[in-house]
Amino acid sequence: MIRTPLRPLARILRARETGENPDAIEAANRAQRHAVIQERARGSARTRLFFMSCAFALAFGTVGAKMGVLASSQPSEPRVQTTGAQIISQRADITDRHGRVLATNLLTHSLYAHPQQMVEPERAARELVRIFPDLEIERLNKDFSGKRSFVWIKKKISPEQMQAVHDIGEPGLLFGPREMRLYPNGHIAAHILGGATFGKEDVASAEVVGVAGVEKAFDHWLRDPANDGAPLMLSLDLTVQAAMEEVLGNGMKVMNAKGATGILMEIKTGEIVAMASLPDFDPNDRPRPLLKGDPSDSPLFNRAVQGQYELGSTFKIFPVAQAIDLKLVSPTTMINAKAPMKIGKYLINEFRGHNYGTLSVTDIIVKSSNVGTVRVAQLLGADRQRDFLEKLGFFEPTLIEMSEAPTGKPLVPKRWPAVTSATVAFGHGLAASPLHLAAAYATVANGGKRVMPTLIHDRSQRGGEQVLSPEAARIAVQMLRQVVVRGSGRSANVEGYEVAGKTGTADKPRPTGGYYGNKVVSTFASVFPASDPQYVLVLSLDEPSAIGAGGESRTAGATSAPVAAEVIRRVAPLLGLRPSTETQLPMVERPLPDRLKLVSN
Amino acid sequence: MRSVLYLLTALAVMGLAFWAYRENYRTQAAISEMSDIQRQIGRLREDLGVLRAEWAYLNRPERLRQLVDLNFERLKLVPFGSDQFVDVGQVAFPAPKAPEPATDPETGADVPVERPAGYPPRRPQESTP
Numbered sequence: 001m002i003r004t005p006l007r008p009l010a011r012i013l014r015a016r017e018t019g020e021n022p023d024a025i026e027a028a029n030r031a032q033r034h035a036v037i038q039e040r041a042r043g044s045a046r047t048r049l050f051f052m053s054c055a056f057a058l059a060f061g062t063v064g065a066k067m068g069v070l071a072s073s074q075p076s077e078p079r080v081q082t083t084g085a086q087i088i089s090q091r092a093d094i095t096d097r098h099g100r101v102l103a104t105n106l107l108t109h110s111l112y113a114h115p116q117q118m119v120e121p122e123r124a125a126r127e128l129v130r131i132f133p134d135l136e137i138e139r140l141n142k143d144f145s146g147k148r149s150f151v152w153i154k155k156k157i158s159p160e161q162m163q164a165v166h167d168i169g170e171p172g173l174l175f176g177p178r179e180m181r182l183y184p185n186g187h188i189a190a191h192i193l194g195g196a197t198f199g200k201e202d203v204a205s206a207e208v209v210g211v212a213g214v215e216k217a218f219d220h221w222l223r224d225p226a227n228d229g230a231p232l233m234l235s236l237d238l239t240v241q242a243a244m245e246e247v248l249g250n251g252m253k254v255m256n257a258k259g260a261t262g263i264l265m266e267i268k269t270g271e272i273v274a275m276a277s278l279p280d281f282d283p284n285d286r287p288r289p290l291l292k293g294d295p296s297d298s299p300l301f302n303r304a305v306q307g308q309y310e311l312g313s314t315f316k317i318f319p320v321a322q323a324i325d326l327k328l329v330s331p332t333t334m335i336n337a338k339a340p341m342k343i344g345k346y347l348i349n350e351f352r353g354h355n356y357g358t359l360s361v362t363d364i365i366v367k368s369s370n371v372g373t374v375r376v377a378q379l380l381g382a383d384r385q386r387d388f389l390e391k392l393g394f395f396e397p398t399l400i401e402m403s404e405a406p407t408g409k410p411l412v413p414k415r416w417p418a419v420t421s422a423t424v425a426f427g428h429g430l431a432a433s434p435l436h437l438a439a440a441y442a443t444v445a446n447g448g449k450r451v452m453p454t455l456i457h458d459r460s461q462r463g464g465e466q467v468l469s470p471e472a473a474r475i476a477v478q479m480l481r482q483v484v485v486r487g488s489g490r491s492a493n494v495e496g497y498e499v500a501g502k503t504g505t506a507d508k509p510r511p512t513g514g515y516y517g518n519k520v521v522s523t524f525a526s527v528f529p530a531s532d533p534q535y536v537l538v539l540s541l542d543e544p545s546a547i548g549a550g551g552e553s554r555t556a557g558a559t560s561a562p563v564a565a566e567v568i569r570r571v572a573p574l575l576g577l578r579p580s581t582e583t584q585l586p587m588v589e590r591p592l593p594d595r596l597k598l599v600s601n
Numbered sequence: 602m603r604s605v606l607y608l609l610t611a612l613a614v615m616g617l618a619f620w621a622y623r624e625n626y627r628t629q630a631a632i633s634e635m636s637d638i639q640r641q642i643g644r645l646r647e648d649l650g651v652l653r654a655e656w657a658y659l660n661r662p663e664r665l666r667q668l669v670d671l672n673f674e675r676l677k678l679v680p681f682g683s684d685q686f687v688d689v690g691q692v693a694f695p696a697p698k699a700p701e702p703a704t705d706p707e708t709g710a711d712v713p714v715e716r717p718a719g720y721p722p723r724r725p726q727e728s729t730p
């Protein structure tokens with residue numbers, strides 16, 4: 001291309017000749033040149049814009065096309081990508097520590113009706129009432145003949161009932177699949193498991209949600225598909241739990257008690273091996289909660305966790321163990337336990353008006369002297385006593401994995417004047433659940449290291465805080481052993497298992513204030529075997545009375561201690577504890593058929 | 602030359618089309634077989650759940666206790682007690698019986714027992730009591 005000069009000489013000369021301004025020629029040429037440059041720039045910008053709009057159209061077109069495809073296509077499960085079988089039940093099983101099933105799911109059906117599609121509504125209603133006697137025919141007739149287009153009839157039906165409904169041959173009766181929660185062991189561990197019910201319901205499926213106990217506490221975990229159907233393994237042992245419930249039930253009958261509770265806990269880990277509360281219920285058919293009256297009368301009430309009882313003399317070991325830990329007393333220190341003792345305007349008496357005079361610290365525990373314990377508690381002072389009980393966990397609800405745990409908050413006195421400090425020392429004025437007591441006894445028996453009760457098997461826990469020196473803890477267990485050897489707990493002795501424990505009989509407080517004269521809660525808290533504590537058993541009977549040789553008796557030594565002994569006798573072999581016997585059985589030589597002796601080198 | 606090339610190309614295209622057609626159908630068959638198996642696994646899992654529930658239900662401690670009571674005459678089962686812990690050395694074994702006289706090889710028990718068709722032949726340790 002030939003570039004046009006801005007000032008072409010020929011034209012300039014010509015312009016000069018004619019007297020025109022040569023600058024006008026330059027300006028015209030410059031303008032022409034600029035116009036060309038502008039035209040070129042516009043062209044390239046247009047091309048760029050064209051490509052840009054193409055790219056945008058392509059991108060939005062792709063998105064739009066994908067949206068169109070998604071909107072118009074039929075949904076289907078990805079069949080090729082799924083690896084492995086993904087079909088798992090919607091709620092995980094619950095098993096005991098050996099994998100025996102405590103709660104599982106069962107596929108059943110629900111029954112619903114579309115009354116508008118019914119051919120013979122009256123006949124269908126008649127037949128349905130014949131199959132399900134609990135339905136009302138008037139109600140069904142009203143539902144089927146009205147304007148309703150959908151009616152639930154039954155939430156869960158058995159296969160036989162389903163077949164019978166099929167045989168009615170009514171097209172308006174329809175079935176929806178349901179997963180139902182099943183507790184195959186019935187009443188066993190009912191309070192721990194709780195129960196389940198249907199949440200959001202639909203024709204095709206229904207949500208199963210836990211309503212109490214472990215089912216509610218682990219509701220999210222049990223329904224989490226990320227667990228891939230892994231069962232929830234509890235620390236319970238089904239055999240031990242069943243044996244304990246049986247013995248406890250019999251004990252409750254023999255002792256004419258209103259209720260009973262027992263907790264068996266592993267000391268080293270805090271795992272609860274068995275926990276029962278009677279009366280109980282069937283979690284497959286959970287009763288409705290009481291709307292009026294005392295909730296503790298309902299079978300739903302879990303005495304072991306929710307009960308708030310003044311646990312009586314079982315508390316005496318705590319001030320004594322603490323005093324030994326602080327080196328204020330030794331087991332042989334003599335303490336003046338002359339009854340009655342006066343604190344302010346209150347008199348502290350011994351059980352049945354005894355007067356023990358001067359006792360050693362061991363004998364205070366063995367004879368369960370109120371006055372002696374109060375004297376030891378006075379050596380400690382209210383602040384230190386309260387701190388120790390707080391460290392043992394008596395001020396907070398237990399952290400056990402049940403939905404009821406927060407309701408078991410102990411009733412603790414707000415202020416600690418001298419008289420409160422004295423009564424708490426022998427277990428009155430502070431109401432805690434039997435589970436609190438079990439945890440505290442486990443702490444003492446665990447060499448003074450704090451034990452947290454748990455229901456989950458093999459959960460790694462941090463080591464507890466040291467609340468008592470191992471030496472003081474060992475002495476405390478030895479004192480408890482003395483109670484069973486020669487004290488109030490003699491009836492709890494089980495040959496070979498070195499039971500160490502403490503009885504506690506506490507008058508029940510009236511709801512109106514004051515105490516009942518003839519209603520008690522008798523508790524036996526024990527540790528076995530004393531030489532190497534493995535398990536804690538806390539057993540509590542509500543309003544027991546034993547008719548023995550000496551007439552009626554309500555003391556724990558006559559009521560809960562023998563029941564506890566029976567529990568230990570039944571349960572200890574099941575736990576694999578070998579009895580320690582003094583006389584060994586002789587070894588028998590096995591006669592061999594060829595009369596040869598095998599020798600191992 | 603060129604026509605041969607065209608012919609070969611056309612044949613190759615036809616062959617590839619046939620192969621793709623077959624692969625497509627084989628894939629679809631495999632997918633539907635897989636979903637069948639998945640469904641079957643689901644059904645079997647359901648059955649397994651029912652069987653596990655039934656097993657747990659039949660082994661519930663209450664029923665076992667009833668069975669023990671019913672069969673007490675024959676079995677004489679009592680709860681496991683602490684006196685049942687013994688070492689193997691403390692158990693008295695019965696004295697061995699005198700060895701039986703050798704059986705006649707011709708009429709003896711060493712003749713292989715006739716088993717129904719489809720069963721493997723009896724292994725020697727199966728016949729020892």
